[in-house]
Amino acid sequence: xxxxxxxxxxxxxxxxxxxxxxxxxxxxxxxxxxxxxxxxxxxxxxxxxxxxxxxxxxxxxxxxxxxxxxxxxxxxxxxxxxxxxxxxxxxxxxxxxxxxxxxxxxxxxxxxxxxxxxxxxxxxxxxxxxxxxxxxxxxxxxxxxxxxxxxxxxxxxxxxxxxxxxxxxxxxxxxxxxxxxxxxxxxxxxxxxxxxxxxxxxxxxxxxxxxxxxxxxxxxxxxxxxxxxxxxxxxxxxxxxxxxxxxxxxxxxxxxxxxxxxxxxxxxxxxxxxxxxxxxxxxxxxxxxxxxxxxxxxxxxxxxxxxxxxxxxxxxxxxxxxxxxxxxxxxxxxxxxxxxxxxxxxxxxxxxxxxxxxxxxxxxxxxxxxxxxxxxxxxxxxxxxxxxxxx
Amino acid sequence: xxxxxxxxxxxxxxxxxxxxxxxxxxxxxxxxxxxxxxxxxxxxxxxxxxxxxxxxxxxxxxxxxxxxxxxxxxxxxxxxxxxxxxxxxxxxxxxxxxxxxxxxxxxxxxxxxxxxxxxxxxxxxxxxxxxxxxxxxxxxxxxxxxxxxxxxxxxxxxxxxxxxxxxxxxxxxxxxxxxxxxxxxxxxxxxxxxxxxxxxxxxxxxxxxxxxxxxxxxxxxxxxxxxxxxxxxxxxxxxxxxxxxxxxxxxxxxxxxxxxxxxxxxxxxxxxxxxxxxxxxxxxxxxxxxxxxxxxxxxxxxxxxxxxxxxxxxxxxxxxxxxxxxxxxxxxxxxxxxxxxxxxxxxxxxxxxxxxxxxxxxxxxxxxxxxxxxxxxxxxxxxxxxxxxxxxxxxxxxxxxxxxxxxxxxxxxxxxxxxxxxxxxxxxxxxxxxxxxxxxxxxxxxx
Numbered sequence: 001x002x003x004x005x006x007x008x009x010x011x012x013x014x015x016x017x018x019x020x021x022x023x024x025x026x027x028x029x030x031x032x033x034x035x036x037x038x039x040x041x042x043x044x045x046x047x048x049x050x051x052x053x054x055x056x057x058x059x060x061x062x063x064x065x066x067x068x069x070x071x072x073x074x075x076x077x078x079x080x081x082x083x084x085x086x087x088x089x090x091x092x093x094x095x096x097x098x099x100x101x102x103x104x105x106x107x108x109x110x111x112x113x114x115x116x117x118x119x120x121x122x123x124x125x126x127x128x129x130x131x132x133x134x135x136x137x138x139x140x141x142x143x144x145x146x147x148x149x150x151x152x153x154x155x156x157x158x159x160x161x162x163x164x165x166x167x168x169x170x171x172x173x174x175x176x177x178x179x180x181x182x183x184x185x186x187x188x189x190x191x192x193x194x195x196x197x198x199x200x201x202x203x204x205x206x207x208x209x210x211x212x213x214x215x216x217x218x219x220x221x222x223x224x225x226x227x228x229x230x231x232x233x234x235x236x237x238x239x240x241x242x243x244x245x246x247x248x249x250x251x252x253x254x255x256x257x258x259x260x261x262x263x264x265x266x267x268x269x270x271x272x273x274x275x276x277x278x279x280x281x282x283x284x285x286x287x288x289x290x291x292x293x294x295x296x297x298x299x300x301x302x303x304x305x306x307x308x309x310x311x312x313x314x315x316x317x318x319x320x321x322x323x324x325x326x327x328x329x330x331x332x333x334x335x336x337x338x339x340x341x342x343x344x345x346x347x348x349x350x351x352x353x354x355x356x357x358x359x360x361x362x363x364x365x366x367x368x369x370x371x372x373x374x375x376x377x378x379x380x381x382x383x384x385x386x387x388x389x390x391x
Numbered sequence: 392x393x394x395x396x397x398x399x400x401x402x403x404x405x406x407x408x409x410x411x412x413x414x415x416x417x418x419x420x421x422x423x424x425x426x427x428x429x430x431x432x433x434x435x436x437x438x439x440x441x442x443x444x445x446x447x448x449x450x451x452x453x454x455x456x457x458x459x460x461x462x463x464x465x466x467x468x469x470x471x472x473x474x475x476x477x478x479x480x481x482x483x484x485x486x487x488x489x490x491x492x493x494x495x496x497x498x499x500x501x502x503x504x505x506x507x508x509x510x511x512x513x514x515x516x517x518x519x520x521x522x523x524x525x526x527x528x529x530x531x532x533x534x535x536x537x538x539x540x541x542x543x544x545x546x547x548x549x550x551x552x553x554x555x556x557x558x559x560x561x562x563x564x565x566x567x568x569x570x571x572x573x574x575x576x577x578x579x580x581x582x583x584x585x586x587x588x589x590x591x592x593x594x595x596x597x598x599x600x601x602x603x604x605x606x607x608x609x610x611x612x613x614x615x616x617x618x619x620x621x622x623x624x625x626x627x628x629x630x631x632x633x634x635x636x637x638x639x640x641x642x643x644x645x646x647x648x649x650x651x652x653x654x655x656x657x658x659x660x661x662x663x664x665x666x667x668x669x670x671x672x673x674x675x676x677x678x679x680x681x682x683x684x685x686x687x688x689x690x691x692x693x694x695x696x697x698x699x700x701x702x703x704x705x706x707x708x709x710x711x712x713x714x715x716x717x718x719x720x721x722x723x724x725x726x727x728x729x730x731x732x733x734x735x736x737x738x739x740x741x742x743x744x745x746x747x748x749x750x751x752x753x754x755x756x757x758x759x760x761x762x763x764x765x766x767x768x769x770x771x772x773x774x775x776x777x778x779x780x781x782x783x784x785x786x787x788x789x790x791x792x793x794x795x796x797x798x799x800x801x802x803x804x805x806x807x808x809x810x811x812x813x814x815x816x817x818x819x820x821x822x823x824x825x826x827x828x829x830x831x832x833x834x835x836x837x838x
Contacts, residue, residue: 005723033761037727041720041756045821046696046813047689048404048717052740053760055728057767057817060742063730131761175764175818261730262741265769321768321782370780374798381622 008032026125030132058134060263064254065141065244065311069106070099071237072244076149077102079240080205090238105205106243109144112153116160117143124169133174135181135317136164142182142311145244146304146352147189148202155196159189179359180318183308183352190352198346203240216241217302221291222345227298234301242349245307248300255310264314267323268330272309275334276300283342291342299338308351309334318359322369329365333358396584396617398604400776402739402811404550406695407751408717410654410665412557417653417668420678423466424474424483425451429709430521431827432530432834435462435481443470448495448647450518451484459534463518465649465672467493483706486673497645502568507537507575514572514638517647521709522634526615526627527802528830538628540579540619543570545632546586546602548609549694549810553654553712555632556590557667562636563590569639571596573630584614607776612808616777621802631710652712655679657695658753659688659716668714670707677703679714689756691715696810697823720757728760739773739815760819767817774811779803781812785822788829793836796829806830 012032015025032038033055042049077098078090087093117140125132143160167184168177190197200219201207217227217239229239237247245251258264280296287293299305313319313333320329333355340350347353427435434455445451445468450461468488476482497517500509514520515534525532532538545555559566574581574596581597586609592599600618607613611629621627630638637649649672655665660680668679676690682703683690691698692708695715699708707714727733730742736759737752738745745752771781779800787795806823813822 004725033728035726037724037760038758039721039723040758040761041689042758045823046810047691047698047700047715047756048695048737048754048814049757049759049819050740050815050817051727051733051736051738051743051745051759052815052817053728053819054763054766054817055760056730056740056742059728060730131763133763133766135766173764175766260741262770263767316768317766319768322780323769323772326769366783370783370799373778373780373800376778377622377798377800380620384622384625 004035008035023129024126026129026131027122030122030125033131054134057263058137060261061138061258061311062141064257064264065138065145067250067253068244068247068307069141069145071247071250072145073102073106074099075102075237075239075246076105076205076243078238079203080105083204084206105149106144108153109147109149109151109156109243110141112156113143113160114140116157117164120161120164120169124173128173130173135168135174139163139181143185146182146186146242146307146349148197149205149243150202150207151189151193151196155189155193159185159192162188175317177317178363179356180312180315183312183356183359186349186352187356190347190349203242207240217298218341218345221294227294231298231301234298239302242304245304248306251306251310255306258310258314264310265316265319265326265330267326268314268319268333269310271327271330272313272334272337273300273306275331275336276305276309276338277334278331279335279338283338291345294342299341303341303351304349305334305337305341305351308337308349308355312352313355313358318362320362320365320369322366324372325362325365325369328369329358329362332361394600394618396600396602396604396608396614398602398608398613398617398776400773401548401605401607402774402815403548403605404695404737404754404814405749405751406550406657406737407753408656408658408660408665408715409551410553410656410667412554412667414558414561414652414667414669417670417674417679419488420670420674422471422485422487422675423468423671423673424485424675424706425462425465425673425709426483426706427452427481430454430462430531432528432831433460437473437481437484439470441470441473444468444489445470445486446493446495448497448518451486452481454531457531457534459515460520460531461515461518462521463495463647463649467491494646494648497641497647499645500642502571502575502642505572505575510572510575510642513641517641519634519638519641519647522630522638524629526612526621526629526805528834529805529807530834532626532628536626538577538579538626541573541577541581541628541630542584542611542615542618543573543581543597543630543632543635544584544602544609544611544614545589545591546584546609547712548604548606549696549713550606551654551656551713551715552609552694553652553656553667555712556586557654558633558652558712559591559636562633562639565636565639565643566591566632567594567596567639568643569630569635569637570594572638572642573628573635577628579619582614582618584609584611604776607774607808607811610805610808612803612805613776616779616803623797623802625802631712633712634710651707653679653707653714654712655714655716657691657716659683659718672709673706675704675706676701676714680716683716687719688716689719691717695754696814697807718753718755720755720759722757724757724759733759739770740817758819760817762819763817765818765820770815770817771812771822774815775808777803777808781809781822784829785809785820785825788825788832791829791832793833796833801829801833
């Protein structure tokens with residue numbers, strides 16, 4: 001591996017301070033530090049440091065996304081092929097046929113998302129003179145996973161650009177954004193290109209043609225029809241939907257990775273599901289229409305709820321930052337997610353809007369949690385003063 | 392009544408390179424130095440010039456803003472050099488020892504009858520006062536203050552830190568006298584925290600607390616927080632265990648004899664050399680370790696989390712009981728960021744098997760990544776066993792928002808309490824530095 005290092009050292013030379021391409025150092029650094037953890041030593045503060053860094057953390061999230069992504073590729077292919085071939089069941093499609101078909105459909109979305117997003121990230125890193133942050137590794141994979149498969153690539157590109165520019169860089173870059181960038185991309189596309197982002201014809205490849213139908217469970221319910229899928233179908237993910245969010249089981253596999261590695265907050269995930277279940281139970285108790293009668297446990301497995309709670313709500317930058325705050329924030333994400341889903345079924349992915357809403361309120365939640373700590377300290381001071389006066 | 396302190400949060404870093412619990416006399420240092428930088432926020436005013444002959448215990452400079460606080464020569468000898476830096480700031484006052492061993496002799500004082508003012512005056516006059524550190528701000532105490540309590544932690548939890556049980560073993564009489572002297576100065580109590588089964592349990596004139604739990608349980612700041620937290624406007628003092636013995640020695644014999652027992656630790660120190668060395672405050676490090684290759688070895692006065700980086704010809708920090716030698720980590724690691732690789736580096740993260748595997752580790756000074764924006768939340772709270780929001784406090788310090796810093800508990804913390812946050816945080820944020828700057832801002836704005 002020595003020659004790789006030597007080659008890199010050589011390639012770096014024009015980017016060193018005082019050299020021709022000094023300004024573009026963040027670009028070469030990004031490649032270099034991808035291959036090698038740098039030889040930097042501690043200059044101040046603690047002399048030894050933990051092995052963890054942001055790259056490791058972000059890559060772990062990418063790994064956690066892989067079960068859902070692979071399942072999503074298979075499901076995208078299978079949902080299309082079983083209707084195209086006229087088979088009785090989704091699971092009748094030969095495995096590799098489905099997977100390869102799906103991979104061919106999904107891969108361009110991933111490439112476009114990464115190329116557009118990373119280009120903007122690199123430009124901003126060079127412009128601002130800081131290193132390229134790893135956050136986009138996750139965002140760039142999340143975005144294609146929550147889009148319908150037939151979205152035109154240029155729409156995806158514009159959504160990505162909007163999310164990175166307005167959702168993130170406008171606030172100062174990674175760590176400063178208020179809204180989750182991936183959800184910002186989806187929300188933008190949803191309002192800018194509603195024909196391609198909602199309705200009941202878009203969730204399966206070529207769903208607009210006569211031979212293929214692609215209604216989601218929630219779309220069916222909104223029209224008052226009965227649902228043709230069982231709890232198991234929905235949990236396993238053999239249903240139409242955005243690319244990679246249909247399988248609750250694959251998502252929970254990712255959740256297990258996030259929780260075991262302490263990268264994702266189990267508090268947010270757990271309280272999120274609890275919030276969704278509570279709201280579902282409340283609606284079941286009233287049961288005024290088909291959507292309200294939809295069993296609470298079904299709410300947990302259909303649509304993007306699980307995906308949203310596990311991968312979007314846990315984004316540490318846009319979530320609540322205090323422990324207590326995370327419980328409240330997660331609960332309300334699930335609670336409002338189901339509420340939006342039931343009250344306004346025209347919006348697919350109610351959970352998306354719920355999480356964006358809670359992103360906005362997360363600082364408020366934190367403020368009140370912290371204020372509790374502050375007032376405890378103030379009370380202690382008042383008590384000490386009173387004691388001093390009586391003494 | 393004593394309260395036991397149980398700490399749950401934090402992290403015990405188990406490192407290779409412990410010192411053998413043997414105390415040996417260090418060879419005499421050819422030169423000693425008092426460094427004003429060891430006394431944070433203190434501006435020195437010199438009393439003597441280069442070339443002057445001093446006795447041990449003779450004042451060599453005093454604090455510009457608190458003229459009663461004097462700093463004494465640790466040994467008898469001549470002032471060979473006053474090293475100055477930018478803007479003529481004094482960096483070191485170097486004393487080369489002579490063989491006369493003359494010392495300033497103060498009047499003996501009977502501690503049973505001595506008044507608080509007598510004790511205070513002797514501490515100030517003798518040069519023992521700088522051992523007394525004040526919280527908030529972690530600076531030398533004001534000579535006129537009366538603290539609400541005094542805290543002494545004789546329980547070292549920092550990685551490889553010198554163990555007070557070892558270096559106090561021969562100084563129990565001095566230590567007891569020091570505690571008695573200090574107890575005169577506070578309106579409250581002297582609190583002494585010790586580990587389980589400590590030989591210091593029987594100390595009188597102090598409330599003895601047993602501390603259990605991982606680092607930073609031994610940090611005096613954590614103990615203060617658990618027993619008697621500092622409110623705005625209050626003053627609490629802390630004194631290091633060996634410094635208490637030095638104070639006691641002053642009252643028993645009338646002499647200022649600032650002994651320093653230093654544990655030589657770390658994997659880059661030879662195993663046969665790793666023991667406790669008895670020397671004097673301000674000794675040159677090469678008197679203990681000889682000359683080491685500083686390209687490959689880092690010399691740290693103090694522990695690996697909070698210590699000062701030194702070169703061969705520099706001097707021990709005034710307060711430190713530990714001298715650590717660890718390898719420099721200026722090497723690349725191929726795909727070093729890959730989760731669950733490099734498990735030999737100690738880690739608190741879930742993306743490494745380090746914690747599961749356990750065992751003692753060799754550490755180096757590699758940063759293991761690069762500085763990044765603050766992204767991950769919840770990890771700092773695990774490292775700070777106080778009812779304080781560390782991330783929010785750090786941000787308030789960065790913003791210089793004094794009201795918010797007060798609200799979030801800046802008076803209760805010192806940089807050392809954030810050392811583990813330095814170590815564990817994903818973004819490689821320099822938390823100790825941020826807190827130090829925050830405290831400095833408080834000193835200038837609030838005082």
